[in-house]
Amino acid sequence: xxxxxxxxxxxxxxxxxxxxAMLFSDRNELLKLYNAINGTSYDDPDxxxxxxxxxxxxxxxxxxxxxxxxxxxxxxEHQSTYSPNLPVRYLLYVADVYSDYTKDMNLYGxxxxxxxxxxxxxxxxxxxxxxxxxELKLSELFTVPEEEPSLELKAVMLNINKGHNRKLxxxxxxxxxxxxxxxxxxxxxxRMPLDEAVERAITECISEGILADFLRxxxxxxxxxxxxxxxxxxxxxxxxxxxxxxxxxxxxTQGIEQTAVNLIKTRLLTDEQIxxxxxLSQSQIDTLRKNENTQ
Numbered sequence: 291x292x293x294x295x296x297x298x299x300x301x302x303x304x305x306x307x308x309x310x311a312m313l314f315s316d317r318n319e320l321l322k323l324y325n326a327i328n329g330t331s332y333d334d335p336d337x338x339x340x341x342x343x344x345x346x347x348x349x350x351x352x353x354x355x356x357x358x359x360x361x362x363x364x365x366x367e368h369q370s371t372y373s374p375n376l377p378v379r380y381l382l383y384v385a386d387v388y389s390d391y392t393k394d395m396n397l398y399g400x401x402x403x404x405x406x407x408x409x410x411x412x413x414x415x416x417x418x419x420x421x422x423x424x425e426l427k428l429s430e431l432f433t434v435p436e437e438e439p440s441l442e443l444k445a446v447m448l449n450i451n452k453g454h455n456r457k458l459x460x461x462x463x464x465x466x467x468x469x470x471x472x473x474x475x476x477x478x479x480x481r482m483p484l485d486e487a488v489e490r491a492i493t494e495c496i497s498e499g500i501l502a503d504f505l506r507x508x509x510x511x512x513x514x515x516x517x518x519x520x521x522x523x524x525x526x527x528x529x530x531x532x533x534x535x536x537x538x539x540x541x542x543t544q545g546i547e548q549t550a551v552n553l554i555k556t557r558l559l560t561d562e563q564i565x566x567x568x569x570l571s572q573s574q575i576d577t578l579r580k581n582e583n584t585q
Contacts, residue, residue: 309515310368310413310468313504314355319464323366324359326462327411327448332359356387363387363406369447370416370519377428377443380410384443410445415472422455423448467501475516488516546570547578554579 314320317335325332339358356365365380365387373379388405395403414420428443429436448455450465452473459466471491478487492513496502505512550568553559554575561575570578 308368308519309471309512310415311355312508312512312515313464313468313501314366320355320357323462323465324364326458326465356383358406361406363408365408365410366413367411368413368415370414372414372416372418372420372447374426375431376412376447377410377426377445378431380445381428381443384408384410410443412445412447413450414447415450415469417476420447420449464501467495470500471495471505475520479520484517484520488513488520491516547574550575551578551582554582 314323317338321332321335321338324330337359340356356363358364363384365384367376367380369376391405392403397403412426424447426445426447428441429439432439448458450459450469452469454469459469474491474494475488478490482490492505492509494500496505546568547570550564550570553564553568561572564570564575565572
């Protein structure tokens with residue numbers, strides 16, 4: 291694959307960029323992150339061959355950074371929402387990467403085509419509780435589980451919220467500072483308007499040397515992106531909560547109706563007693579009795 295000679299990586303910005311992607315679009319910072327994860331000490335950012343694709347798969351699949359170093363294909367993605375389907379999305383993405391990588395190779399020949407070994411890492415900083423490290427497997431999504439599935443993909447999810455993965459944070463200062471900045475935005479947004487919360491977090495972090503250079507150089511964009519990120523995260527959280535509440539309400543209603551049906555079947559209670567037990571109206575009980583008689 292041809293090496294990308296840009297000093298700054300091209301990251302996927304299909305909808306909106308992310309602070310995480312902006313930070314690690316710098317080759318030097320990306321190499322530091324790679325070293326921290328793998329326990330290596332590479333110091334030449336030109337070793338990175340960048341292969342991030344644009345408009346990959348669909349809206350939710352925004353792979354932040356993918357690159358090749360020492361014949362390893364590293365796919366890094368930032369997520370503020372946990373999803374067990376991430377291995378599927380990685381499968382679709384890596385298929386595109388390999389397709390691009392092998393486009394000039396003879397896949398029908400007798401000589402084996404060598405592929406860079408993939409490694410999938412998810413950097414999670416959502417508000418739902420997650421362990422420091424979690425392995426997600428494609429095979430866990432198969433309808434028929436097998437001990438040795440013919441197709442497997444494993445992705446490691448690292449919790450990069452403040453207070454998690456301390457050793458990793460100590461090794462990569464930018465990651466540590468990112469966690470601190472995100473934590474402050476969330477803390478302040480809980481008690482003041484979002485715009486003010488982000489502005490305060492940026493001002494404090496610059497004065498305290500937390501992502502200071504990055505925030506000085508990119509203040510306006512960082513503020514805009516942070517507001518978008520938090521709004522998106524809050525919207526998704528509220529949507530999930532509303533869905534849970536609706537599901538609970540629907541389930542509760544179905545349970546009450548089933549209780550009423552069971553009581554009707556026993557013929558031991560009057561309608562007045564059933565209404566008292568279930569809280570249903572006479573018309574609702576009449577409808578349930580009618581439906582039961584027609585079955």
